[in-house]
Amino acid sequence: xxxxxxxxxxxxxxxxxxxxxxxxxxxxxxxxxxxxxxxxxxxxxxxxxxxxxxxxxxxxxxxxxxxxxxxxxxxxxxxxxxxxxxxxxxxxxxxxxxxxxxxxxxxxxxxxxxxxxxxxxxxxxxxxxxxxxxxxxxxxxxxxxxxxxxxxxxxxxxxxxxxxxxxxxxxxxxxxxxxxxxxxxxxxxxxxxxxxxxxxxxxxxxxxxxxxxxxxxxxxxxxxxxxxxxxxxxxxxxxxxxxxxxxxxxxxxxxxxxxxxxxxxxxxxxxxxxxxxxxx
Numbered sequence: 001x002x003x004x005x006x007x008x009x010x011x012x013x014x015x016x017x018x019x020x021x022x023x024x025x026x027x028x029x030x031x032x033x034x035x036x037x038x039x040x041x042x043x044x045x046x047x048x049x050x051x052x053x054x055x056x057x058x059x060x061x062x063x064x065x066x067x068x069x070x071x072x073x074x075x076x077x078x079x080x081x082x083x084x085x086x087x088x089x090x091x092x093x094x095x096x097x098x099x100x101x102x103x104x105x106x107x108x109x110x111x112x113x114x115x116x117x118x119x120x121x122x123x124x125x126x127x128x129x130x131x132x133x134x135x136x137x138x139x140x141x142x143x144x145x146x147x148x149x150x151x152x153x154x155x156x157x158x159x160x161x162x163x164x165x166x167x168x169x170x171x172x173x174x175x176x177x178x179x180x181x182x183x184x185x186x187x188x189x190x191x192x193x194x195x196x197x198x199x200x201x202x203x204x205x206x207x208x209x210x211x212x213x214x215x216x217x218x219x220x221x222x223x224x225x226x227x228x229x230x231x232x233x234x235x236x237x238x239x240x241x242x243x244x245x246x247x248x249x250x251x252x253x254x255x256x257x258x259x260x261x262x263x264x265x266x267x268x269x270x271x272x273x274x275x276x277x278x279x280x
Contacts, residue, residue, distance in 0.1 A: 044064050047061070047063065047064055048063050048064045048065060051063035051064075058243075059241065059243060060243060061243070062243045062244035062247055066244045067244050067247045067248060067251070069244075070244040070245055070247075070248050071248055074245070074248060079233070080233075080248070080252070082228070083228060083229050083230050083232065083233045084230055084252060084256070086228045086229045087218060087222065087229040087230045087231065087256075088256070090146070090149055090150060090153060090218055090221070090222075090229065091153060091214045091215055091218045093150045093153070093154075094149075094150050094151075094152070094153025094154045094156070094157055094214050094217070094218070095153065095154075095157045095210060095211060095214040097150065097151075097154040097157075098153065098154030098155060098156065098157030098158040098161075098210070098214075099157045099158070099161045099206075099207065099210045099211075099214075101154070101158055101162075102157065102158040102159065102160070102161030102162035102163075102165065102206070102210070103161050103162075103165050103203065103206075105119070105123075105162055106161060106162040106163070106164070106165025106166040106168075106169065106206075107165055107169060107191065107195065107196075109123075109162075109166055110165065110166045110167075110168070110169025110170055110195075110199075111169060111191075111195070120166070123159075123162065127159045127163075131152065131155065131156055131217060131220065132220065134152070134155070135152060135220060135221075135224060138151060138152050139224065139225060144224075144225035144226070148221070149218075149221040149222070149226070152217055152220070152221050153214050153217045153218055153221060155217075156210075156213040156214060156216065156217035157210040157211075157213055157214045157217075158210075159213075160206050160209035160210045160213055161203070161206040161207065161209075161210045162206075163206070164202045164203060164205050164206030164209070165199065165202065165203050165206055167202050168198070168199025168200070168201065168202025168203055168206075169195055169199050171198075171199070171202065172194070172195060172198040172199060173198070176194055176198065177190075177194070180193075180194050200271060200272065201268075201272060201275065204264060204267065204268045204271070204272070207264050208261055208264045208265070211257070211260045211261060211264065212257060212261065215253060215256070215257045215260075218231060219231045219234075219253065222235070223235050230249045230252050230253060231249070233245065233248075233249050234246050234249035234250070237249070
């Protein structure tokens, strides 16, 4: 009889404890969301108040309400969706081409000291050249079409992933390589089972930096000779002094950039659970 009661109690305990843990997890998430949104909310309230009372110029600093109205108008017209779709495709293509190349070359150079001696000095020299200085050359070579924009974004996305992948490979414990040789790992198994997992924190950091650089370079690419995209929308609005549209474009870049960064951080949280690092 007592065994049956204990079993029932355990079952009830499981049923009762699970919602409690779920509620606790939800409350933590709400606290994090509240803390993250507090400073932007204060800025928006202060901004709207100063605009309402005429402390700041509506011509130079459109109020948040006017920007929101412009958002609704652009979404209703379909212009915002069209420009955003084009920009996302450009940034994604540039990131995949440049980031993928940086990842592969970083692995290759990091695993071979001889290759490093030949390749790394040239790559580091090119990395120090400002992208704005290279932009006129890309326009001269490839014109104002999509190719020049995608290649410019690719160049910007290449270096963060290359550098961080290279550093990640070189930070792998040398004893692990000795163990892999004892276990007679092939080169492929060494890369998949040892190097990539050990260098993953640096690689994911490189992904985050490459994504942010891709969006930064996208703005430059679309401000010069583009006929579509969010950057073009900002440039066109600037010509007609439409400050609210300029702010719409800026906030779109901020929101999409933050979303892509948050997705990578979520990936970091799932793939790097084994890390016992300081959380602050």
